Amino acid sequence: MKKPLRVSVGQASQAGVKRINQDFIGRNLPQEPLLSSKGIVLAMADGISSSKVSQIASQAAVAGFIEDYYCTSDSWSVKTSAQKVLSAINAWLYAQSQNSPNRYDKDKGYICTFSALILKSNTAHLFHSGDTRIFRLVDDNLEVLTRDHRRVVSADVSYLTRALGVEPILELDYQKQILETGDTYVLATDGIYEFLTDRQIVKIIQTAGSQQEAADTLITEALKAGSDDNLSIQIVRIEHVPDYQLDEVQQFTSLPLPPTLAARKEFDGFQIIRELYISSRSHVFLAKDSATEQTLVIKTPSTELASDSKYLERFMLEEWIAKRVDHVNVAKAIDTGRKRNYLYLATEYIEGQSLAQWMLDNPKPSLNEVRSIVEQIAKGLQAFHRQEMIHQDIRPQNILIDADNTVKIIDFGSIFIAGVTDSQNEEAVRGTMRYSAPEYFLGQQGSPRSDIFALAVITYQMLSGRFPYSIEIAQAKSTAAQRRLNYRSVIDETSELPAWIDDALQKALQIDPLKRYAELSEFVYDLHHPNKSFLQRTKPPLIQRSPVMFWQGISFILLLLLLWQQTS
Template sequence: MSLPLSVSIGSTTNKGIKPINQDYIDYCVPKEPLLSTKGIVLAIADGISSSQVSQIASETAVTNFLTDYYCTADTWSVKSAGQTVLKSINSWLHAQTLDSPNRFDKNKGYVCTFSALILKSNTAHIFHSGDSRIYRLVGDSLEQLTEDHRLHVSDDVSYLTRALGIDKTLPIDYSTVAVEQGDLFILATDGVFEFIDGRRISTIVSNKETLNEAAADIVVEAMAAGSDDNLSIQLVSVNSIPDYQLDEVHQLTQLPMPPLLAPRMHFDGYEILRELYVSSRSHVFLAKDLVSHSNVVIKTPSMDMRNDEQYLEHFMLEQWVAKRINNPHVAKAITPNRKQNFVYLVSEYIEGVSLNQWMFDNPNPSLEQVRTVIEQVVKGVQAFHRQEMIHQDLRPQNIMIDSNNTVKIIDFGSTYIAGVSYVEHEQVLRGTMRYSAPEYFLGEWGTSASDIFSIAVITYQMLSGEFPYKTDIAQARSISAQRKLTYRSIINADSELPLWVDDTLQRALQVEPKNRYKVLSEFIYDLRHPSKQFLAKGRAPLIERKPVVFWQGVSALLMCIIIGLLLSR
């Protein structure tokens, strides 16, 4: 009988003689099915001492890697999943530095080294950037499995050539080694490995009952040997490994395509209840989980797209996006507690109507009703933006309102994730034309301002039943054509809306992205309050507001002029 992958882990971290600990370590040993499909993850990060915020970078890198890696699709290889997650984390850290007062000084930014060890089946997968190290203990010697990314200028001067958060793009070292029962792997920062050798580590490990005790003793000895830095170490001993080799080749054919689904059909532990939506790209069904008896939504690739590798990459990326976001206004991804045998996505079933249907049922909503809906949409979109993601397909069909009047965003197939290369290099129009921001029609990348534009279009449509630029915006595919676009005021002779609401919408719907709101919170605030800009430009002249004061002032001015003329004679 084949034994499952089993390990023992010991770890410790200490600030040493430093005032704070800028190292961060963590690990995860999941239960099945994740143990087989994703493996065991250990990660370590070391902040740079010149930065006062790099401990935030270290903690963010490790915690987000452990969380987001397990959210990736089962059909992704370890390499693809790990690299995708790290690129996203790197992009977020780099963006924080650019938004900080130290945006021109990388040595004071959100920067850290990073090393991760993923044990899956009988293979160790290594991801590395910086000068933290991963070793394998061979006898009483340390076999270094990573390469330091540090340039030594002199005996006293050196600097990192690669680390998370330094640049927008991140080259990542990736390698694999075969794992055997009894192997001992070590993840350590320079505060440890520069002050203790393999022979001593081997002796300590063999003389201690647990790896936690061994890790603590190694740190104590490194400090006694003169370590002048933070000290962190993780030890992982392989107790048993499966006797089979999982296919680690990155191909979506790892899992077969599902059969054509139909009502009453039993499929992979679900009963298909009815068809919800069918398009040339995907098929969506309402199904019942035969184990939990809860209703879920199952989405499968359409027959036409099953051989399109780029589409399938996006399809599985959608599941990862949904798992990363935990927000009441974003549809949840469902993770079955059993092995998945086909390529498909599972998400929560929202009992309710789409915003598109709600608008049809409520053709003349009050301003307060519109605010209530849009404020919830914004809360959901903010969850995307906080993780450096842009939805890119915000439209009434992708917004649901459940039986409790809670608004939820669905469908993440067009979502842009900063740092994920194969999304960045696609110059395709995302979203639906009537709701897409003008920059998309020029072939430009979307930003958070693009989502703001789409939300403003939806708000405009809810209040008027029309669109701010009609269909002209989809036809304006050059800068000169877009400059001719004219915003249509939502205010007409029969309108009861305040003038400042139209001013708010006009700002959010500017053709030029830099002229829109910078953040969604400003837009939402201005939907309830006249902005300072509106009050400034909307203020009536003094002669209209206070005519008596105006003429008194004019009289006083004339008197001063007359007195001045008399005195000059």
């Protein structure tokens, strides 16, 4: 059994010589599955002394952040989850100040500095706004990882340039670092770091019997050194770094592979009806649940890859994805509620045909038929993108159309998940060559715009029976080579498509992802309406649209010039 992330933590906070402690600290060291899916959180906030309510801001910021972060989607990246939560907290604090009697005096509002450290899997994520600090202890050196957002006017006058609650839009510093066993991170307010030297802090941490003893000693020593502010300190030492991310998936991969399956065979509460298809990576069968009589699909891993742990984790990740993306245009996972005895996937059975077959049966579809299919695929993809997932293998074979003409996206084996998938271990090229976005051939990570490219290729193919680029696109593995690729218009001498459809396709199929549509909804909209920029580019000159108005304008200009010459 692989060991999870393990840390030792110490923390302390005191008012010091002041009457009220406007600092607030918090931590959460959850058990599985949250430990793997969301990680460990340490957070610290420091109120401003000029405000009588900033201690409320500090407590609300830390407590709210820790509680709400663990409520965000498992598929979101740590960065997205934390930033969304902090933006909401910042907006609430700002609103509280605006609704208070001191709305015009920021120094008396609901304002606090904020720093958070999130440890997930083998990565440390740092979030920071203000002048609380995050340090890393490296050998005998205390390295400052954050930048103080404070402007010093004189020895006695300084003010924060950034903090929670100051502005309606939060500016937040973010960075991430790879964890190693033995790393030590320190979060501290100025009541500590302004009164103790780096050498003193390092010595106390290294000689203390525990992290908690070190935290308590640092508070005591800072007070002895004359600290006149609130004092807060958090220390976390990394005791073990795991080499996996999802405990839920890891548990399933320890199950034995299914026996050889065939029609009429009883298997784990199912009856196999028939084989659907066999590939080098998986075996797929139509089956019936013996308890509910529900028809479904059973997918088992390839026996040739049984010893490949990465493959098995990726295989079971498909079910993890299907459970979290609930949309009418996405195939869903089936949960029988029974104990699973083997490693396999159970998904809904979609009675219909693949888009690849539909295209063979409908070589010249109407524009409205194409729009309907594309719009449904786009809605399914949007469900993935909202969860920070990129499908990466959108192609006609992975799209099914059922008897009610409902389009469903299937096969989640190539999906990238921001909060789960390790991008460093991702394959350079995902999906099928003719549908893969050009950036994959450069070894770059995909984005939602990569899925837009694939969808646009499918749209182009349905409308013309051709592909927008030659087969050479798969061989163009440098920026220079890709620049030489030429888009082929979807409109030819036999086409009756309006020119603005080709304009929308050309934008969605740009080689440079930054020149494509940013959102699927924009592409779908432009398949129904001429884009404004297209209309501006193709608008005929005024002399053609309104010759009378053109010559009237010329005559008026000439009259003004004549009058100017007479008066000069």
